Amino acid sequence: MAEVSLIEQLTRTACGLAIILFIFIATFSRSPRLERMAQRVLAVVSLVAAALLGYLEYTDGVFYGTTRMNTTLALICAVVAVGANLNIKGENLSHGANPHTIKKLGHVEPRPEGQIIEEE
Structure with missing residues (x-):
């Protein structure tokens, strides 16, 4: 068995490195190759x-x-490890309509003033 104090130090180092990588993942996302790495x-x-x-x-x-x-x-570390491989940048997970992209495409036209919406 390895000495417990050595394992404790290695654990602190691994957890600290994981936290630093987690914090700076947005910085790495500027380059797709660097983000994947x-x-x-x-x-x-x-x-x-x-x-x-x-x-x-x-x-x-x-x-x-x-x-x-x-x-x-x-x-928690195991969940972070699984979640680290989920690359959701730019993907539509909900498959729903995004109001920002709809407006940019011009599909939503503003209602004329004074228009009354009838209830069915």
């Missing part, structure tokens, strides 16, 4: 952090002064 690195780092947090739970290690949050934080 950052998403993959974030996914790998988050999975490593989740594995290390799980190992800390197994060895009764301490993460920032607590032993109770290791499993919960490992689950």
